[in-house]
Amino acid sequence: MKSKKKHQILNVFYILIVYFTPFNQVISQTKKNTMANNYKPVIAIHGGAGTILKQHMTAEKEKAYQEKLNEALMAGYTILEKGGSALDAVEAAIKIMEDSPLFNAGKGSVFTNAETIEMDASVMDGSNLKAGAIAGVKTIKNPIIAARAVMEKSEHVFLIGDGAEQFAAKQGIEIVSPDYFKDENRLQQLRKIKEQEKTILDHDGEKGEINSEIEFNTEIDKDKKYGTVGAVALDKYGNLAAATSTGGMTNKRYGRVGDAPIIGAGTYANNATCAVSCTGHGEYFIRNVVAYDVSALMEYKGLSLQKAAEWIVNDKLEKQDARGGLIAIDRKGNISMPFNTPGMYRACMDANGNKTIKIYKD
């Protein structure tokens, strides 16, 4: 009954918010801000969520992750501080994580069952709701650059497979040999997993030093790692952007694609509400349309960014045993980074210039 009371009080707040928000107001605010220059830049990034436990880390590994997160974060933040766009900031941050072997995206992508690499990425511009995404690409060095080219240089949103690669090549985007992605440790990791005939969702990032006892204990769902990188940003003009990139699941088969390239599921941005990038068990994130759901709860239910993001991750997804997390920024510069796994590689610079870099739960 106490909970019901609390619920009713909360509802009164929602009602007041809803009442004072004309139905179409937020929609009409979905436009590019180029004049106003009074927003303080904000950026948040993630490098995947999962069973990331302190007892399985070394001080060196921890330092390597923290340094790379810091590098990616500051690359994006510097762009924002100099008056660059949110889009440029998220692309720059993700490119650094894609180029690092630490994260499951770009260079660090995990292997499919066929011992190939198949990467997915997406980006969305909150100022005009334009979006670009690619899936199942094998030779594009930085999938995030290709996703942005789809958004800006084609009339399409989503290109897959060979076609996406042809498009990227035509745009002059760097194509590399599949060997560029080949990593002996990742390959050993795959073969170990294949032996155990289990498809696992793997962020890992530990490049083959995977602890199979952790990955394959009885509570397998709780011990999966989710490898994705993502970034969300608010620029000085009040424009929001979101982007996500991944190598997908270790040992994946049949051209499996997760939520990372799905607009609304893994990535969403709208100047009227928020920018969101997800990481987690992709199938659940698709079915729950997670990234857009944060926006919808804000726009239609009047929830704050934090309330919306936390309810989705810690209540809605939790009830489905759906593991993962997300990073989100709203148009006021608020940041939320909830996750329901033991850890999530994450970092942010808030509107006051305060930096946070974290790996584990607080």
Add this chain to the structure above:
Amino acid sequence: MKSKKKHQILNVFYILIVYFTPFNQVISQTKKNTMANNYKPVIAIHGGAGTILKQHMTAEKEKAYQEKLNEALMAGYTILEKGGSALDAVEAAIKIMEDSPLFNAGKGSVFTNAETIEMDASVMDGSNLKAGAIAGVKTIKNPIIAARAVMEKSEHVFLIGDGAEQFAAKQGIEIVSPDYFKDENRLQQLRKIKEQEKTILDHDGEKGEINSEIEFNTEIDKDKKYGTVGAVALDKYGNLAAATSTGGMTNKRYGRVGDAPIIGAGTYANNATCAVSCTGHGEYFIRNVVAYDVSALMEYKGLSLQKAAEWIVNDKLEKQDARGGLIAIDRKGNISMPFNTPGMYRACMDANGNKTIKIYKD
């Protein structure tokens, strides 16, 4: 000012609805109904929206469309009446449209720029939020059957390209030679379009008898046709399901994928709210997360199915010059079939057993 007043009155209604709807109530209703048997079956289908004008139709063509729509509708409805599931009903209805050369899906799929066929499909079960989707497949006779197999026989939601075909073959789903889809008229249609070097969104269904003056006049956006088939159903147990299938855009390149296989964009179903299948300019439907948006407006804003669906199609999408339509059913059996194009092939059987089969605007 009058509009503002009306808006405020509407808001009061929303507030009352929101107030009397505990935040998590609808979520908790998202479960399979197997006991109750007091729902009246409802089904709605579409065969694509676009510039479908009476003056460009012959009586024979009109009759052919009406008969095929009727056949698909009644196949689904018969299943529902006999106590079959909403999932079986939408699959059966779509299979009939996929097997017909009249619609841009399955057998009637349009050609890509490379003179190949690339099909996409998806399905969602509102009773458990499970979903299945495939994209870029070339040899699966009925993509909707493969999408359902992904949902029911894999741990994944979304498979693309060769991998999706391998999975389908392994499941014993009928694989055909690409020649099965080859249609001389469709091929001529493609070549005519290629000559004009324009990528058009084509529902057509007229199998090459495309009127190029209509397709390529100065207001090209307004004259595109959107080829997709879809179905939504409510079964006797109160379970909702939605499914969509398409051959995509005539002359498409680079592995372009539209909204049809994207859960949340082209297809969405949730027993707590509604089942939705879209047809239209896919890029806009992805960016607006249209199918889930209907559900979110109902769940979070307290709108009726009709209000939600009509506002999205005739206001939100209209303002973006985004053309198309959708079909939707809610858990009470209400039906909504809005579109902002001159026509949409559509049919439904309501809870009272009234049949509607229409092509043009009323």
